[in-house]
Amino acid sequence: MSETGIGKPVRRREDIRFITGNGRYTADINRPGQVYAVFVRSPHAHARIRNIETTAAIAAPGVAGIFTGKDLEADRIGKLICGWMIHSKDGSPMNMGAHPALALDRVRYAGDHVAVVLADSVEQAKDAAELIAVDYEPLPAAVHLTEAQAASQPQIHEEAPNNTVYQWHLGDKAAVDAAFARAAHRTRLEFTNNRLIPNAIEPRAAVAEYDAASGGYTLYTTSQNPHVTRLVLSAFIGIAPENRLRVVAPDVGGGFGSKIFIYAEEVVCTWAARKIGRPVKWVADRSESFVADAHGRDHHTVAQAAMDAEGKILGLRVRTKANLGAYLSTFASSVPTYLYAPLLSGQYDVPAIYCEVDGVYTNTTPVDAYRGAGRPEATFVIERLVEVAAREMGIDPAEFRMRNFIRKFPHQTPVLSNYDVGNYPACMKVALESADHAGFAERKRTSTAKGKLRGLGFSAYIEACGIAPSTAIGALGAGVGLWESAEIRVNATGTVEVLTGTHAHGQGHETTLAQIVSERLGIPIDQVSVIHGDTDKVQMGMGTYGSRSAAVGGSAVVRALDKVVLKATRIAARCMEVPEDSVEFTDGVFSARGTNRTMKFAEVALQAYLAHKFDTAEIEPGLKESAFYDPTNFTFPSGVHIAEVEIDPETGNTRVERWTAVDDFGNLINPMIVEGQVHGGIAQGIGQALLERTVYDDTGQLLTASYMDYCMPRASDLPSFDVAMTNTPCPSNPLGVKGCGEAGAIAAPAALINAITNALGHEDIEMPATPGAVWRAVALRAEKRAAE
Amino acid sequence: MTAVSVTVNGKTVSAEIEPRTLLVQLLRDRLGLTGTHVGCDTSQCGACVVHVNGKAVKSCTMLALSCDGAKVTTIEGIGSPEMLHPMQRAFQDHHGLQCGFCTPGMIMSALDLVTRKGMKLDESTIRKELEGNLCRCTGYHNIVKAIGAGAQAMGAAELQAAE
Numbered sequence: 001m002s003e004t005g006i007g008k009p010v011r012r013r014e015d016i017r018f019i020t021g022n023g024r025y026t027a028d029i030n031r032p033g034q035v036y037a038v039f040v041r042s043p044h045a046h047a048r049i050r051n052i053e054t055t056a057a058i059a060a061p062g063v064a065g066i067f068t069g070k071d072l073e074a075d076r077i078g079k080l081i082c083g084w085m086i087h088s089k090d091g092s093p094m095n096m097g098a099h100p101a102l103a104l105d106r107v108r109y110a111g112d113h114v115a116v117v118l119a120d121s122v123e124q125a126k127d128a129a130e131l132i133a134v135d136y137e138p139l140p141a142a143v144h145l146t147e148a149q150a151a152s153q154p155q156i157h158e159e160a161p162n163n164t165v166y167q168w169h170l171g172d173k174a175a176v177d178a179a180f181a182r183a184a185h186r187t188r189l190e191f192t193n194n195r196l197i198p199n200a201i202e203p204r205a206a207v208a209e210y211d212a213a214s215g216g217y218t219l220y221t222t223s224q225n226p227h228v229t230r231l232v233l234s235a236f237i238g239i240a241p242e243n244r245l246r247v248v249a250p251d252v253g254g255g256f257g258s259k260i261f262i263y264a265e266e267v268v269c270t271w272a273a274r275k276i277g278r279p280v281k282w283v284a285d286r287s288e289s290f291v292a293d294a295h296g297r298d299h300h301t302v303a304q305a306a307m308d309a310e311g312k313i314l315g316l317r318v319r320t321k322a323n324l325g326a327y328l329s330t331f332a333s334s335v336p337t338y339l340y341a342p343l344l345s346g347q348y349d350v351p352a353i354y355c356e357v358d359g360v361y362t363n364t365t366p367v368d369a370y371r372g373a374g375r376p377e378a379t380f381v382i383e384r385l386v387e388v389a390a391r392e393m394g395i396d397p398a399e400f401r402m403r404n405f406i407r408k409f410p411h412q413t414p415v416l417s418n419y420d421v422g423n424y425p426a427c428m429k430v431a432l433e434s435a436d437h438a439g440f441a442e443r444k445r446t447s448t449a450k451g452k453l454r455g456l457g458f459s460a461y462i463e464a465c466g467i468a469p470s471t472a473i474g475a476l477g478a479g480v481g482l483w484e485s486a487e488i489r490v491n492a493t494g495t496v497e498v499l500t501g502t503h504a505h506g507q508g509h510e511t512t513l514a515q516i517v518s519e520r521l522g523i524p525i526d527q528v529s530v531i532h533g534d535t536d537k538v539q540m541g542m543g544t545y546g547s548r549s550a551a552v553g554g555s556a557v558v559r560a561l562d563k564v565v566l567k568a569t570r571i572a573a574r575c576m577e578v579p580e581d582s583v584e585f586t587d588g589v590f591s592a593r594g595t596n597r598t599m600k601f602a603e604v605a606l607q608a609y610l611a612h613k614f615d616t617a618e619i620e621p622g623l624k625e626s627a628f629y630d631p632t633n634f635t636f637p638s639g640v641h642i643a644e645v646e647i648d649p650e651t652g653n654t655r656v657e658r659w660t661a662v663d664d665f666g667n668l669i670n671p672m673i674v675e676g677q678v679h680g681g682i683a684q685g686i687g688q689a690l691l692e693r694t695v696y697d698d699t700g701q702l703l704t705a706s707y708m709d710y711c712m713p714r715a716s717d718l719p720s721f722d723v724a725m726t727n728t729p730c731p732s733n734p735l736g737v738k739g740c741g742e743a744g745a746i747a748a749p750a751a752l753i754n755a756i757t758n759a760l761g762h763e764d765i766e767m768p769a770t771p772g773a774v775w776r777a778v779a780l781r782a783e784k785r786a787a788e
Numbered sequence: 789m790t791a792v793s794v795t796v797n798g799k800t801v802s803a804e805i806e807p808r809t810l811l812v813q814l815l816r817d818r819l820g821l822t823g824t825h826v827g828c829d830t831s832q833c834g835a836c837v838v839h840v841n842g843k844a845v846k847s848c849t850m851l852a853l854s855c856d857g858a859k860v861t862t863i864e865g866i867g868s869p870e871m872l873h874p875m876q877r878a879f880q881d882h883h884g885l886q887c888g889f890c891t892p893g894m895i896m897s898a899l900d901l902v903t904r905k906g907m908k909l910d911e912s913t914i915r916k917e918l919e920g921n922l923c924r925c926t927g928y929h930n931i932v933k934a935i936g937a938g939a940q941a942m943g944a945a946e947l948q949a950a951e
Contacts, residue, residue: 011880011881011883016872017869018888018891019876019891019892020872021822021863021892023889024822025825027825123806123808200924201890201923202825202827203826252887253888253889253890254887286829286830286833506887507886672883676925679926680925681927683927683929712832713928714928715914718927720911721927
């Protein structure tokens with residue numbers, strides 16, 4: 001057993017460069033002769049562009065070029081794409097408007113791209129951008145989700161009547177109607193799942209250059225999936241063929257989904273680098289990130305549950321409007337559909353579910369995947385419903401959940417998902433103990449004595465990670481396959497390079513993937529390097545999102561290692577002059593059964609390259625293997641989070657007093673890293689539930705476009721987290737892992753709102769439960785009591 | 789253009805700069821010290837924290853000219869991969885970072901906190917004092933642990949040096 005193998009809390013190897021200031025992020029990269037790009041953005045949410053006057057700007061000091069949408073069109077640069085085709089319930093394909101990288105005659109959200117200025121310094125580019133006079137004819141804007149489909153609202157894209165992208169559904173409506181007809185109790189909730197702004201602390205950036213000698217481009221970019229970026233820039237945008245386009249995503253400072261997408265800025269910078277014959281560098285200001293990075297969530301939902309007299313759920317009916325913003329971002333269409341409704345069954349045995357979703361255009365920043373992407377929204381629906389249903393029926397919420405938990409696996413839900421494995425009651429039991437549920441009543445008495453309100457809330461979430469197999473998601477409209485690749489290069493001295501198509505931007509792959517190799521080959525982790533994020537090195541990959549890297553990317557590494565071991569075994573047999581089937585490989589040593597002959601892994605590696613002791617007509621020299629791994633199913637991590645809050649009724653301030661997370665991620669490669677992922681996810685979930693509020697005014701101006709206005713979670717807003725695990729290995733991949741990156745963000749909002757409503761004694765509060773909102777809810781509680 | 793002279797990580801450097809140049813621009817663009825990061829435009833995120841004459845400042849909010857003659861320390865001046873500072877070591881040991889982008893600012897703020905409040909830091913003090921530093925990855929849990937342990941390790945190192 002390797003000390004640096006699977007299951008060990010190995011200290012992260014990538015940390016050394018980050019803690020010493022040696023990280024290399026996109027904004028740290030400079031190329032000789034580079035110009036700086038600054039984008040002119042629309043100040044209007046909706047306007048016609050009558051004219052763009054650039055004469056004064058082009059003459060300004062240092063300016064190397066100014067381009068608009070017409071220039072891109074003249075060079076036949078393609079529009080930005082949405083890579084998942086959704087069909088409406090009537091069978092028609094979704095109504096998608098064009099998404100030019102630079103606007104042509106219309107702008108559709110405040111922050112939309114109008115022109116780019118290239119200059120010798122960023123200051124000169126900013127100064128020149130001020131001199132560009134854009135003649136706008138402002139148009140009325142459709143800003144608010146619940147109003148945008150009305151006939152009276154302005155039309156955003158000709159292609160989408162009533163600003164409706166699709167009217168999609170999943171499930172059996174008749175079965176649900178029947179369930180509701182025979183129900184003993186029905187629960188109904190209506191709520192908004194608030195719009196969030198991702199805010200990775202590293203702003204997006206791009207550095208692009210064109211090499212006239214080779215005719216090739218290089219783009220350094222803040223991407224979670226550089227190969228997909230290359231594919232889209234090549235096949236759809238038409239910048240250059242893939243073989244002449246290198247995309248590098250170096251150290252990336254957090255993504256949370258927002259760096260999956262192919263944005264206007266990297267298209268324009270890459271194209272412009274050839275146009276002006278100089279490298280082009282763009283780094284977003286934070287205010288640009290707020291308006292131009294895809295936002296997350298933003299659903300309005302009416303959800304109903306039907307129960308029998310014992311609290312057994314008979315059916316769910318869910319009606320959601322999802323705000324997709326002004327254009328369809330890269331994977332926007334899939335988030336409120338196939339990443340949402342298939343999780344509505346939660347951890348419960350629900351016989352009938354019917355979900356309808358309208359995708360809606362508004363004159364706001366595009367909305368796409370953000371940590372959890374559809375799954376936090378689904379968890380919020382089901383976990384608020386069961387909590388409220390339990391309260392209404394006078395059943396303990398934990399007991400209500402226990403009565404409804406799925407207990408037999410595999411379990412086919414009525415909404416596509418086939419859960420492979422799980423042990424939900426076990427998780428709940430551990431969570432109740434860890435949270436000292438039994439002591440809650442006493443803690444509540446103590447709070448009450450101080451004049452405070454105390455509440456406890458559950459969230460028993462389910463997640464789907466490692467979305468696959470590719471044939472299945474292709475049938476659902478995905479424009480990509482969701483396998484992953486790995487290549488294992490064994491050097492002659494026995495050191496190993498792992499090339500992965502996943503991309504780390506905080507997840508620690510340089511450590512975890514090396515742990516898999518260390519374990520499997522029985523070599524020290526120092527002899528393993530992990531290479532990712534460069535399309536010139538890694539042939540193809542699908543990147544990192546949806547908590548897929550361990551389950552899919554790690555499994556690809558295992559498959560490639562299997563091939564390495566297989567070939568090394570054959571070579572070892574030849575070298576030891578024994579039959580292949582007598583050779584065993586354990587802890588880094590090949591041994592021939594029944595003999596005292598052994599060879600270390602490094603010795604076999606050397607022999608593979610010397611090629612002196614085997615017939616190269618039979619076995620090729622060298623030791624390098626690759627694998628493309630396509631999973632047979634999603635993985636289904638699950639868990640129970642318990643939030644406990646204390647509210648000061650005088651100020652409306654909510655303090656998170658305790659947080660208990662018990663998660664089942666299957667096998668763990670590095671428990672230290674897994675816990676860190678859980679912490680970060682919970683913090684973002686608490687941010688959504690308590691702090692983060694995105695506000696557009698009626699004209700479509702984003703009022704919360706800086707850290708002065710958008711409340712990011714800070715250290716003093718959060719407690720320490722009590723994190724524990726149960727481990728039910730995943731049967732569908734060779735590592736038995738499930739994925740952990742999004743769990744906290746999925747679980748947390750429902751747990752927190754359930755705790756706050758428990759403290760308040762009524763259900764009438766929306767996210768984020770800011771002090772102002774809670775203070776009003778406390779007042780409402782008094783009114784409700786007076787009325788009773 | 790105006791001349792400025794600053795001692796950065798013990799080396800005195802002179803440069804001709806535009807008066808509007810920010811300290812962080814001087815460090816990153818002219819001196820190549822890219823360990824100091826820029827994460828916002830409103831002095832909120834703290835990714836750019838450096839020490840000027842021994843005190844933590846947000847280098848995105850300070851003109852380089854106002855540092856003329858000052859001593860500036862950046863993350864590159866704290867320790868090296870071969871000789872980590874105890875606070876740096878604590879961030880690795882306690883998994884106090886994920887993407888690493890906020891980390892240099894966190895470490896510089898943590899060292900300033902130790903200077904001001906000493907080497908025995910409780911959780912609530914650390915959380916309160918981190919009000920000027922944003923992290924989106926870690927939920928702060930392990931950063932808080934790392935700073936507490938790093939401060940303690942600095943105390944132990946100091947004791948050892950005294951003996």
